[in-house]
Amino acid sequence: MTYDLVVIGAGPGGFDAAVEAAGYGLKVALVEKRNLGGTCLNRGCIPTKLWLGATSAIEELHNQAKMKVASGEVTVDFTALQARLGKHLTGTRKAMAIQLKKLGIDLIEGTGRLSGKGTVEVDTPDGAQTLQYANLVVATGSRPIFFPGLEPDGDCVLDSDMFLAMETMPASLIVVGAGFIGLEMAQVAHRFGATVTVVDAMDRVAPLEDPEVSKTLLSIFKRWKWNVLLEKRVAGVRTVDGKGVLTMDTGEKITADTILVAVGRGPVTRDMGLEEAGVELEFNRITVDENLRAAPGIYAVGDANGLIQLAHAASHQGHYVAAAIAGKVTGPYEPGPVPSVLYGAPEVMRVGRMENEVFLADEGCEVSRAQLAANPMAQAHAATQGFVKVVWANGTVAGVTAVGHDVSRLTTAATMIVKQGWTSEDIHSIIFSHPSLDESLLAALKAERTPVE
Amino acid sequence: MTYDLVVIGAGPGGFDAAVEAAGYGLKVALVEKRNLGGTCLNRGCIPTKLWLGATSAIEELHNQAKMKVASGEVTVDFTALQARLGKHLTGTRKAMAIQLKKLGIDLIEGTGRLSGKGTVEVDTPDGAQTLQYANLVVATGSRPIFFPGLEPDGDCVLDSDMFLAMETMPASLIVVGAGFIGLEMAQVAHRFGATVTVVDAMDRVAPLEDPEVSKTLLSIFKRWKWNVLLEKRVAGVRTVDGKGVLTMDTGEKITADTILVAVGRGPVTRDMGLEEAGVELEFNRITVDENLRAAPGIYAVGDANGLIQLAHAASHQGHYVAAAIAGKVTGPYEPGPVPSVLYGAPEVMRVGRMENEVFLADEGCEVSRAQLAANPMAQAHAATQGFVKVVWANGTVAGVTAVGHDVSRLTTAATMIVKQGWTSEDIHSIIFSHPSLDESLLAALKAERTPVE
Numbered sequence: 046m047t048y049d050l051v052v053i054g055a056g057p058g059g060f061d062a063a064v065e066a067a068g069y070g071l072k073v074a075l076v077e078k079r080n081l082g083g084t085c086l087n088r089g090c091i092p093t094k095l096w097l098g099a100t101s102a103i104e105e106l107h108n109q110a111k112m113k114v115a116s117g118e119v120t121v122d123f124t125a126l127q128a129r130l131g132k133h134l135t136g137t138r139k140a141m142a143i144q145l146k147k148l149g150i151d152l153i154e155g156t157g158r159l160s161g162k163g164t165v166e167v168d169t170p171d172g173a174q175t176l177q178y179a180n181l182v183v184a185t186g187s188r189p190i191f192f193p194g195l196e197p198d199g200d201c202v203l204d205s206d207m208f209l210a211m212e213t214m215p216a217s218l219i220v221v222g223a224g225f226i227g228l229e230m231a232q233v234a235h236r237f238g239a240t241v242t243v244v245d246a247m248d249r250v251a252p253l254e255d256p257e258v259s260k261t262l263l264s265i266f267k268r269w270k271w272n273v274l275l276e277k278r279v280a281g282v283r284t285v286d287g288k289g290v291l292t293m294d295t296g297e298k299i300t301a302d303t304i305l306v307a308v309g310r311g312p313v314t315r316d317m318g319l320e321e322a323g324v325e326l327e328f329n330r331i332t333v334d335e336n337l338r339a340a341p342g343i344y345a346v347g348d349a350n351g352l353i354q355l356a357h358a359a360s361h362q363g364h365y366v367a368a369a370i371a372g373k374v375t376g377p378y379e380p381g382p383v384p385s386v387l388y389g390a391p392e393v394m395r396v397g398r399m400e401n402e403v404f405l406a407d408e409g410c411e412v413s414r415a416q417l418a419a420n421p422m423a424q425a426h427a428a429t430q431g432f433v434k435v436v437w438a439n440g441t442v443a444g445v446t447a448v449g450h451d452v453s454r455l456t457t458a459a460t461m462i463v464k465q466g467w468t469s470e471d472i473h474s475i476i477f478s479h480p481s482l483d484e485s486l487l488a489a490l491k492a493e494r495t496p497v498e
Numbered sequence: 499m500t501y502d503l504v505v506i507g508a509g510p511g512g513f514d515a516a517v518e519a520a521g522y523g524l525k526v527a528l529v530e531k532r533n534l535g536g537t538c539l540n541r542g543c544i545p546t547k548l549w550l551g552a553t554s555a556i557e558e559l560h561n562q563a564k565m566k567v568a569s570g571e572v573t574v575d576f577t578a579l580q581a582r583l584g585k586h587l588t589g590t591r592k593a594m595a596i597q598l599k600k601l602g603i604d605l606i607e608g609t610g611r612l613s614g615k616g617t618v619e620v621d622t623p624d625g626a627q628t629l630q631y632a633n634l635v636v637a638t639g640s641r642p643i644f645f646p647g648l649e650p651d652g653d654c655v656l657d658s659d660m661f662l663a664m665e666t667m668p669a670s671l672i673v674v675g676a677g678f679i680g681l682e683m684a685q686v687a688h689r690f691g692a693t694v695t696v697v698d699a700m701d702r703v704a705p706l707e708d709p710e711v712s713k714t715l716l717s718i719f720k721r722w723k724w725n726v727l728l729e730k731r732v733a734g735v736r737t738v739d740g741k742g743v744l745t746m747d748t749g750e751k752i753t754a755d756t757i758l759v760a761v762g763r764g765p766v767t768r769d770m771g772l773e774e775a776g777v778e779l780e781f782n783r784i785t786v787d788e789n790l791r792a793a794p795g796i797y798a799v800g801d802a803n804g805l806i807q808l809a810h811a812a813s814h815q816g817h818y819v820a821a822a823i824a825g826k827v828t829g830p831y832e833p834g835p836v837p838s839v840l841y842g843a844p845e846v847m848r849v850g851r852m853e854n855e856v857f858l859a860d861e862g863c864e865v866s867r868a869q870l871a872a873n874p875m876a877q878a879h880a881a882t883q884g885f886v887k888v889v890w891a892n893g894t895v896a897g898v899t900a901v902g903h904d905v906s907r908l909t910t911a912a913t914m915i916v917k918q919g920w921t922s923e924d925i926h927s928i929i930f931s932h933p934s935l936d937e938s939l940l941a942a943l944k945a946e947r948t949p950v951e
Contacts, residue, residue, distance in 0.1 A: 057932065090933050091874050098878025099567050105555035106572050114552050114579050117572040119559050125567045133877055140872075357932035364926065384931045394931075419593075421544050424586055425551025454907035457936040460928045461914050473817065475913045478837045478847075479510065479810040480543050483910040 048074045050370055051165050051178035053157040053317075056083020058347030058359030059184030060141065065367035067148040074176050075150055076157040076167050081138045083186050084348075085356040088206045091137075093229045095130050097389050100236040104390045108427040121237065123214045159318035163342070180342050180370045183319065183331060184363065187348035190311035194281035195221060201289035202282045202304045205230065215239055215302035219291055221279055223250035225387045227307035228262070232389040235269060242272040242299060244279060244291065251387070255399050258448045261431055265391055274299075282306065312349045335377035337366050344370070358383045382444075382463045384456045391431055392453045397444030397463035400436050400497055408438040410497040415488035417449040421480040426450050433489035442467045445486065455486045462490075501527045503823055504618050504631035506610040506770075509536020511800030511812030512637030513594065518820035520601035527629050528603055529610035529620050534591045536639050537801075538809040541659045544590075546682045548583050550842050553689040557843045561880040574690065576667045612771035616795070633795050633823045636772065636784060637816065640801035643764035647734035648674060654742035655735045655757045658683065668692055668755035672744055674732055676703040678840045680760035681715070685842040688722060695725040695752060697732060697744065704840070708852050711901045714884055718844055727752075735759060765802045788830035790819050797823070811836045835897075835916045837909045844884055845906045850897030850916035853889050853950055861891040863950040868941035870902040874933040879903050886942035895920045898939070908939045915943075 050066045052059045055077035063075040080087045102119045109115035145152050153176065155169030165181065167174045189204040191197070197204040203211070205226055214237040220227040223245035231241050243250065243266070249259035250266065250273060266273055278294040282304045289304035312329040323340040325332040330351030331339045339345045344366045347359030361380065368374040387393035403410040417423040417431040431449015435442055445459035465471070467490075477487045503519045505512045508530035516528040533540045555572045562568035598605050606629065608622030618634065620627045642657040644650070650657040656664070658679055667690040673680040676698035684694050696703065696719070702712035703719065703726060719726055731747040735757045742757035765782045776793040778785040783804030784792045792798045797819045800812030814833065821827040840846035856863040870876040870884040884902015888895055898912035918924070920943070930940045 085932070094874055094878045094933050098875070098880070099562050101879065102555045102558035102562060102568060102572070105558060109552050109555060109574070112578075112582055113575070114582055115555060115572055115574045117570060119555070119568055119570040119572065121562070121568045122566070125565075129565055129567055137874075355932075357929050360932065361926075361929050381927070381929055383929050386931045386934070421547055421590075422551070425547045426554065427551070453931070453934065455910075456931050456934065457908075457928070457939075458910040458914060460930075461911060464928050473814075474834070475910070475917050476810050476814050476834055476836050477913075478839045478906075478909050479538070479808075479813065480547055481839070481906065481909065486910075 046072075047163070047177040047179055048072050050074075050180045050182065050367075051076065051157075051176050052182040052184055053165065054083060054184035054186055054347075054349070055081045055141075055152075056184060056186045056347060056359065057085050057356040058186075058363040059083070059182060060363070061360040062182045062184065062346060062363035062367045063150050064144065064148060065364050066370060067150050069367065069371035069373065071367075071371060073150045074153055074178075075145060076153045076155065076165065076176070078154070078156040081141045081152075082134070086137060087134055088209055089226075090356055091134070092130055092209045093233070094388060095133060096126065096233040097229065099126050099129075100233060101390070103236045105426065112427045114427070123237065124212070127212065157317065159322045178342070181344070182363070182366055183314070183324075183339065183343065183345040183349050184347050184359065185313045185317070185349045187310040187312050187354065189306070190309050191306060192308060195279060195306050195308060197306055198284050201284040201287065201302065202306065205305065205307055208303075208305050211303075217301035217303070218242070219244060219289060219299060219301040219304045220307060221245075221282065221291070221304065222307040222309070223247070223252065223273075223275075224307060224309070225251065225385070225393075227305060228387060229389055230305055230307070231271070235271070240272075240301075241269075242274065242301060244274045244277050246276065246278055248276050250275070251393065254393060254395060255434065255446045257432070257434065258393055258395075258446060261448045262391065262393070265430060310348065310354060312351055314349055336369055337362055337378050353380070353383055355383060355385055382460055384460050386453045386456055388453060390428060391449050392451060393446070393448045394452050394456045394459065395444070395446040396456065396460045397442070398436060398438070399444055399446065400434075403436050403438045403443050404497045406438070408443070409440070411437040411494040412497060413437070413489055413492040413494045415485050415492055417452075417485055419488065420482055420485045422482040423450045423485070433485045435489045437494055440468055442490070445489075447485070451482050454482055458483065459486060499525075500616070500630040500632055501525050503527070503633045503635065503820075504529065504610075504629050505635040505637055506618065507536060507637035507639055507800075507802070508534045508594075508605075509637060509639045509800060509812065510538050510809040511639075511816040512536070512635060513816070514813040515635045515637065515799060515816035515820045516603050517597065517601060518817050519823060520603050522820065522824035522826065524824060526603045527606055527631075528598065529606045529608065529618065529629070531607070531609040534594045534605075535587070539590060540587055541662055543809055544587070545583055545662045546686070547841060548586060549579065549686040550682065552579050552582075553686060554843070556689045558879065565880045567880070576690065577665070580665070610770065612775045631795070634797070635816070635819055636767070636777075636792065636796065636798040636802050637800050637812070638766040638770070638802045640763040640765050640807065642759070643762050644759060645761065648732060648759050648761060650759055651737050654737040654740065654755065655759065658758065658760055661756075661758050664756075670754035670756070671695070672697060672742060672752060672754040672757045673760060674698075674735065674744070674757065675760040675762070676700070676705065676726075676728075677760060677762070678704065678838075678846075680758065681840060682842055683758060683760070684724070688724070693725075693754075694722075695727065695754060697727045697730050699729065699731055701729050703728070704846065707846060707848060708887065708899045710885070710887065711846055711848075711899060714901045715844065715846070718883060763801065763807060765804055767802055789822055790815055790831050806833070806836055808836060808838055835913055837913050839906045839909055841906060843881060844902050845904060846899070846901045847905050847909045847912065848897070848899040849909065849913045850895070851889060851891070852897055852899065853887075856889050856891045856896050857950045859891070861896070862893070864890040864947040865950060866890070866942055866945040866947045868938050868945055870905075870938055872941065873935055873938045875935040876903045876938070886938045888942045890947060893921055895943070898942075900938070904935050905938075907935055911936065912939060
């Protein structure tokens with residue numbers, strides 16, 4: 046039998062492609078070497094959100110205590126939390142397996158490898174299995190990457206996978222890499238009472254974000270007594286006598302119970318026969334055309350093609366590819382604005398283009414903004430530092446970014462506004478509920494626009 | 499001098515009308531007898547949100563403790579909370595006064611009364627002041643109303659104004675009226691540890707909402723050990739020996755430290771010369787035409803016209819009326835979908851039409867829904883009871899309602915979706931971030947639709 050579609054990798058991109066294709070009536074096999082749900086479910090977004098959710102009372106209490114309105118103590122039992130997390134993941138994977146079965150999708154558990162035209166060989170615990178395909182989707186995702194000297198040893202030096210599998214939360218933590226992954230995990234450690242050090246080679250935290258967002262984050266982290274070391278090059282990290290020791294290129298050393306290395310993630314695309322099948326790799330990223338096609342009959346979605354490292358972007362690509370294979374769409378893949386979110390407290394959201402992008406494109410860049418301090422919901426949660434910023438290109442909303450309490454809740458509306466290219470005329474087309482944090486988005490949209498020159 | 503516009507009432511409707519009109523270059527006077535911000539700021543939405551925000555750690559801790567993940571205790575100091583609330587309100591009113599001054603709006607503090615064609619007489623602490631107007635906006639808002647026997651005595655029987663001004667939170671509370679106002683206040687009392695009884699003449703709580711929403715709320719309240727008494731008629735409430743005593747029409751009595759009567763609010767429109775000026779009142783509501791006009795040159799917005807009792811609806815009307823007076827709009831007032839939100843935990847949101855409305859209009863009513871239990875953010879906060887429900891009319895989204903953890907965050911996106919009349923084609927036009935509670939809205943939009951017959 047030849048499958049209409051074989052998908053390698055059951056993370057958000059691969060799983061959604063398989064499910065969508067089966068919905069179109071295609072015969073589908075899904076190959077997964079580890080766990081249904083991939084990194085996002087098992088070693089990424091979901092565990093971090095469960096950690097953040099479980100500890101949110103600590104943060105809320107802290108903010109009200111600062112105002113002398115509340116007092117007390119909240120203790121989160123990390124062992125119990127990890128047990129609950131494990132149960133949640135098992136349950137979710139089980140539900141996913143049931144969904145696959147219902148849709149008649151064959152789940153093949155093992156490592157897939159391209160082995161000649163239209164063939165995938167899967168190395169399963171029960172021996173090799175050969176699958177014939179008419180179409181292949183490579184959704185093999187990514188794994189943490191390390192510069193030389195920064196490799197985790199699984200002892201006191203951990204990557205994000207190992208960090209999420211810890212049995213106890215360390216009392217002191219050094220995070221190498223001030224991107225979203227490192228910052229979310231550092232926030233959780235902070236809530237558990239750990240002393241936190243963040244080290245980055247760049248001159249700001251969250252270096253992919255608007256510089257003003259980085260500035261606000263830094264100011265909050267400093268208030269939390271984090272040790273934030275910027276423009277620092279790390280020569281190496283290792284475990285010495287049961288402690289994590291980080292050595293700067295200057296020779297300076299800092300020590301903590303645990304070092305988390307979160308400097309980035311890279312595609313998992315090597316040694317699976319891709320090049321032999323005519324797929325081009327550039328820095329391990331699979332090169333795709335405007336239809337997300339890597340070679341005739343072979344598509345790549347998600348972190349494997351490296352276009353954008355976000356679970357929902359992978360899902361969106363998966364949906365498109367399934368529809369393309371089923372002949373339901375023919376046009377090129379259009380991502381639309383892809384939102385990105387840092388969860389926790391503060392949160393960060395961003396969708397569309399940033400100020401510098403619009404400015405550099407010479408498109409009549411203006412910005413308008415609102416401070417969260419003026420918002421009653423931010424006031425109610427005693428977390429008023431932050432802002433919402435709207436970037437305009439020639440009078441149309443091109444991007445929205447925000448930092449502060451609960452700003453993730455602006456994401457979907459902001460995505461719609463950017464996608465629909467709102468002008469100032471559109472602002473009053475809908476009624477924002479009062480009071481709501483969403484009104485800070487409305488306030489930013491209505492605020493005076495300043496030309497960026 | 500004749501003002502282009504005199505506004506009576508500085509709540510959301512009146513304040514926004516005044517500000518907007520001044521922005522159009524009109525000369526404006528704003529008359530307020532009590533406090534800038536009206537009921538919403540001083541005795542309604544904002545105080546309740548500050549109470550809910552200050553106590554949210556209690557609820558978060560409770561949920562995680564139920565999962566045996568967290569333990570501890572959070573104590574909120576009610577006196578400190580009330581002091582903080584007072585400070586917040588003073589600060590907000592001050593900022594509003596500064597805004598008025600900046601815009602050249604004359605704030606006249608006193609009680610306004612129509613006293614002949616184009617004239618408002620204001621009874622101020624410094625004596626009477628006479629204002630001439632070309633246009634008048636009546637934005638006098640509403641006050642709690644009571645059936646005979648349910649009048650508050652300010653001792654153990656309180657209305658919502660008195661409740662929000664309390665110096666201590668009672669250990670036991672009876673709330674008469676299971677609408678949003680009563681339920682939000684009951685939630686706060688519950689968080690402070692009060693035993694809560696809710697009494698309503700209807701057969702369900704939140705009787706204006708979808709019956710399934712009422713059912714979910716009831717199930718949560720029962721889990722909290724609330725005593726919810728439905729289809730009960732209250733003969734009277736009064737203070738006896740320092741306790742609130744409620745007597746049913748059956749003669750049965752129940753007792754608590756405090757009784758909150760929250761059975762509704764009615765317009766403040768009497769004894770201010772409206773009828774003499776040609777304005778029609780129906781059950782105290784000012785009758786308005788499609789331009790929100792009550793008589794030549796006289797408009798009414800917000801609770802005073804009784805169209806919809808929500809602060810943001812009043813603001814929206816205020817904006818329209820200001821634009822109409824400035825000659826910027828000529829068409830009839832179009833409210834668009836007005837969202838309504840119950841805050842706290844659980845939350846409720848609703849926008850657009852409900853199932854029964856679409857069904858009764860015979861418009862091919864279908865519903866689709868998603869359970870919050872399937873959402874990772876609800877899981878992360880250990881608050882999974884609830885759902886999102888989409889109501890379709892002839893294949894177009896006509897309404898969205900939801901109940902459960904943090905569902906208020908769906909409001910703005912849902913409002914846009916209803917306003918824009920999305921069909922199933924539009925669902926994939928934007929990317930929802932993952933993980934997010936917003937995905938429960940996406941899931942409900944994508945779910946199988948069941949015809950309502």
